[in-house]
Amino acid sequence: MKKLIQLATIFLLLLPTILFGQDQSIKPITEINVHSLGPQKLGNLPSVIIPPNNPQNSQKIQLGCI
Secondary structure, eight states: OHHHHHHHHHHHHHHHHHHHTTOOOSOOGGGSOGGGTSHHHHOOOOOOOOOTTSOOOHHHHHHHOO
């Protein structure tokens, strides 16, 4: 009886993997339209707060740019 309960528990734990593991509708990140992830989905962002004890300079700005 104990082994039957163990087997049933293992089966129930594996059931979602069996049912949903073969889903091919999920696109890899390389195939996702970049516009679906872009700033138009984010809306307006708040302005950057620059702490007075850590002022911004051109090197820091260039470091953040690609």
